[in-house]
Amino acid sequence: MSAAAHGRSAMEPAGIARALDTLGAWVLAILWFLPLIYAVWTAFHPTEYSARFDLAAPLTLKNFADAWSAAPFARYFLNTVLLVTMILAVQLVLVTLAAYAFARFEFFGREVLFALVLVQLMVMPDVLIVENYQTLRRLGLIDTLLGIGLPYMASAFGIFLLRQTFKSIPRELDEAARVEGCGFLKMLWLVYVPLARPVYIAYGLVSISYHWNNFLWPLIVTNSVTTRPLTVGLSIFAAVDQGIDWAIICAATLMTSGPLLIAFLLFQRQFVQSFIRAGIR
């Protein structure tokens, strides 16, 4: 007993630091989790209980049923998944090739071109809505999934992020690969892409969550149930003229963000590990 006490006192400073760390982590986790807990509580109880906590409150699935029937959510789910997948797939290809060129090739006007790409980062997408709409109309892409995604496919953020990553990869690896007889594309595939995997994952997360949540642009550029994403369906519940029905809003929100949450929970180990590996390198 006394030995243990002794040992602990020797460890005291580190112990306190660790306790504080744990405490801090818990506080942050709870703060992050609170809105979610509230949403779950509200979604599964009748409206009367959305501002009143009562353990005996009756559970119900009615809010979900109401929310689901208020708009063609099944179709919207499909649209959103297709849209997000398409955008991410095209982005990954374009961004990789562009970043590789900017990072490793010498060509005329490279700096100017890269500066132009960076300028895109400074412009708020909302400012371009009218211009983009006109372009898409000339292309005949109004009211199509491709039309929603097209303006986002050449992502300046992605190009910038990957270029910096590619630049930080030692030239030696590059040269070794060339000695082994790799061409440019093979080198990209075998050396650069695997080494940048954590960055790809981080970028994929940002891209998916952004496009999953994007509202105004898809609303403006689409007119049909067959092209509209989830957010447009969700916005029906945001009609506040009649007061806010938290129960149904929470149910609809959980329903539409659920797949993302579940995917993140399932893959979180991989995410976290890839970030850690990115740090160790």
Add this chain to the structure above:
Amino acid sequence: MSFISVRGLKLALAGGALLGMASTQPSAALAQNLSFYYPVAVGGPITKLIDALASDFEKENPGIKIKPVYTGSYQDTIAKTLTALRGGEPPHFAVILSTDMYTLIDEEAIVAYEDMVKTDADKAWLKSFFPGFMENSQTGGKTWGIPFQRSTVVLYWNKELFKEAGLNPDKPPATWAEMLDYAKKLTKKGSTGNVTQWGVQVPSSGFPYWLFQGFTTENDVRLMNAAGTETYYDKPAVIEALQFWVDLSRKHQVHPPGIVEWGTTPKDFFEKKIAMMWTTTGNLTNVRANAKFDFGVAMLPANKRRGSPTGGGNFYVFKKSSPAEREAAVKFAKWATQPERAAQWGIDTGYVAVTAAAWDTPKMKAYVAGFPAAAVARDQLPHAVAELSTHENQRVTRALDDGLQAALTGTKTPEQAMTDAQREAERILKPYRR
């Protein structure tokens, strides 16, 4: 300057193209495909109701196809419409806020109904709406919008709480003095001195100008002229009205302090945190379904007179359309506002049915007999005025909203707030006074 002329040129070109199209089209009834933008501003299955309206109309009018497009809130709808307009592909017709009339006229986006209707029956139809709703739909002697989903502000009171406070539960306050007096009796404090129940609540988030128009109209003053080129934010009667609103919370402490959320006000009412509230008639269905106590609906209390603003959306027909398409759009607007249908729409949604004839239908009479509160909005209409609307509507209204919120939170005196708001509005509207 140069881009204006380019726009003019484009319009001229578009017009030319249209004429060309119209002349090449055989005059025999070709199928008309009309796109129709509409917002959802109240709860309930609005998208389904609209889809049903469109398909019923198509059944009765073969040859016309309506494609209803849900376009988010009113704000999203005007954003989408203007984007589509500049992109060269506006809808054929749309439901948009009555207050966006000047904006749409300035964009040269819409056609006046006088330029489209021909028969006497159609002309009579234009005159069939409540004049209170037409104030926001006409300017310069022309009708630009047809009232469709319209509302107004009324007072809801909790009869149970009235009884508890020793007031007559069937007698709502008729004047400002009475409302203040009742509110004092209805405000309850807990043992620690915090208020557990407020006498009255007038929401002030989002669009405080609308509820403020209740106070100003009752104080017998208008906020703008009919041409939409002048505002009167700093008139003494306006400042007086604001002073009364501010005093409710700051001086008399019968109204929650600061900015009160619009969206949660009905909830506060259901949970008996407030005994009286001012909100839209669009809440009627909601309150009826969720209030677990006896409640009443009354006209807003009077000061120098009764009064309340109207609100909501109108049908607009867009310029970029062939004569046949315009005719079909007008036909739909007329069809949707027929007494029977206007009555049904009012019952389904809680909006105020837009014509007197709609209130005379058996359906509506039966509804009112079972739920007399529904008729209060109609009875208040003779006292109603146009919702604040001017050229550059968003910015001019914003100036007032900022002033109101500054006064309610106490960062400015009502007088200072209104003087500043007027100066800002003046600056924005100057170019429109020629």
